[in-house]
Amino acid sequence: KNEVEQSPQNLTAQEGEFITINCSYSVGISALHWLQQHPGGGIVSLFMLSSGKKKHGRLIATINIQEKHSSLHITASHPRDSAVYICAVGGGSQGNLIFGKGTKLSVKP
Amino acid sequence: GAGVSQSPSNKVTEKGKDVELRCDPISGHTALYWYRQSLGQGLEFLIYFQGNSAPDKSGLPSDRFSAERTGGSVSTLTIQRTQQEDSAVYLCASSLEGTANYEQYFGPGTRLTVT
Numbered sequence: 001k002n003e004v005e006q007s008p009q010n011l012t013a014q015e016g017e018f019i020t021i022n023c024s025y026s027v028g029i030s031a032l033h034w035l036q037q038h039p040g041g042g043i044v045s046l047f048m049l050s051s052g053k054k055k056h057g058r059l060i061a062t063i064n065i066q067e068k069h070s071s072l073h074i075t076a077s078h079p080r081d082s083a084v085y086i087c088a089v090g091g092g093s094q095g096n097l098i099f100g101k102g103t104k105l106s107v108k109p
Numbered sequence: 110g111a112g113v114s115q116s117p118s119n120k121v122t123e124k125g126k127d128v129e130l131r132c133d134p135i136s137g138h139t140a141l142y143w144y145r146q147s148l149g150q151g152l153e154f155l156i157y158f159q160g161n162s163a164p165d166k167s168g169l170p171s172d173r174f175s176a177e178r179t180g181g182s183v184s185t186l187t188i189q190r191t192q193q194e195d196s197a198v199y200l201c202a203s204s205l206e207g208t209a210n211y212e213q214y215f216g217p218g219t220r221l222t223v224t
Contacts, residue, residue: 031209043200043215050210086152090209094165095140097209099152 003027006087006100013107019074021103023087026068033097034061034072035086043086046072077107111135113216115201121222122191130186130219134203141184142204142213143176147197155199158184159207191223 004025013019023032034046047054047061049070054061058077063070074081084104088097114133122128134141143155154168158178169175173192178184188195198218204211 029209033209033213035215042217043202045212045214048210048212088152094157095159095204095207095209095211095213096142096154096157096165096168097144097152097213098154099144101151 002101003098004087004089004100006085006103008103009101010104011106013077013105015078015107015109017077017107019077019081019105019107021072021085021087021105023070023072023100024068025070025087025089025098027089027091027098029089029091031090032063032070033088033090034070035088037084037086037102039083046085074105079107079109082106113201113203113214115199115216115219117219118217119220119222121224124193124223125190127187127189128191128221130188130199130221132184132186132201132203132216134182134184134201135214136182138203138205138214139181140204140207140211141178142202143184143186144200144202145197146200146218152200155186157207188221191221193223196221196223 031050037043058075060073084102086102087100090097116131139160141158157165173189176186200218201216202213204213
């Protein structure tokens, strides 16, 4: 079993839909990261959180430490949101991250 | 300011040859990470440098892989006697400090193809 599990693996949505991507982890962590990877492009950090909820524009990330679960929500989705979204966790004094396999999101106009 | 840069962007090499991949982190970032993303696979950790401390090499897949970081800045990842299974995108990231509580900034990656 992977230490970081994401669901769904693939997601197709219509423009304007509310999207949720889930991440569960089995290790102790100090922080959880949500990353975005566009086709052929680099990786961009969206959020780093250790508790509660963060919001940036149409993106919202939440984490429940007790349940070892995080969600990434996209409101009013747009075709430019099409990308792979990756959940990653890190813990202790080390900074290296353990990654989920990613969720490939495609938003149709 | 400048982000993390990597070179080359693409590298094609013959099986058995050695390759060197370079990473220039963001100035002032004390932590530097190397990750690998194989086709259809998730990202995996390779090696991590934090300041002047000994690097964490726990993710290196074999002794053919090594890395160094000179002067706390530029890093080079070397793969000796390359194998076809080494084909992947190699990503470098840096962060202000070396714990998971700091945002990591990723470079564009080096796509390595071993023929």
